[in-house]
Amino acid sequence: MSNSVGNILRKIGFFNMVAGVFVGFILGNTHSLLDSGANWTVVLLWSAVGFVSGMMFIDFQKSFTCCKVFTWISIEMKISL
Numbered sequence: 001m002s003n004s005v006g007n008i009l010r011k012i013g014f015f016n017m018v019a020g021v022f023v024g025f026i027l028g029n030t031h032s033l034l035d036s037g038a039n040w041t042v043v044l045l046w047s048a049v050g051f052v053s054g055m056m057f058i059d060f061q062k063s064f065t066c067c068k069v070f071t072w073i074s075i076e077m078k079i080s081l
Contacts, residue, residue, distance in 0.1 A: 006061040013057030020050010 024046030028039040 009061035013054040017054035
């Protein structure tokens with residue numbers, strides 16, 4: 001049983017996690033004439049938000065898979081949910 005929507009949601013979740021880290025490093029970068037380094041608060045905040053939103057998409061993928069299985073079971077057993 002192929003679950004294309006679930007696979008897409010999982011890929012979006014992993015992309016969110018990776019993108020959160022990259023965006024955090026880009027926005028936290030403080031290159032100026034007097035200071036070079038990173039604002040670690042911004043980096044950690046964006047990384048945490050990217051991780052949480054990615055995990056939510058992965059959880060939606062698992063929930064979608066469960067709903068699809070329950071629908072299949074109800075069709076096979078001819079029960080209405």
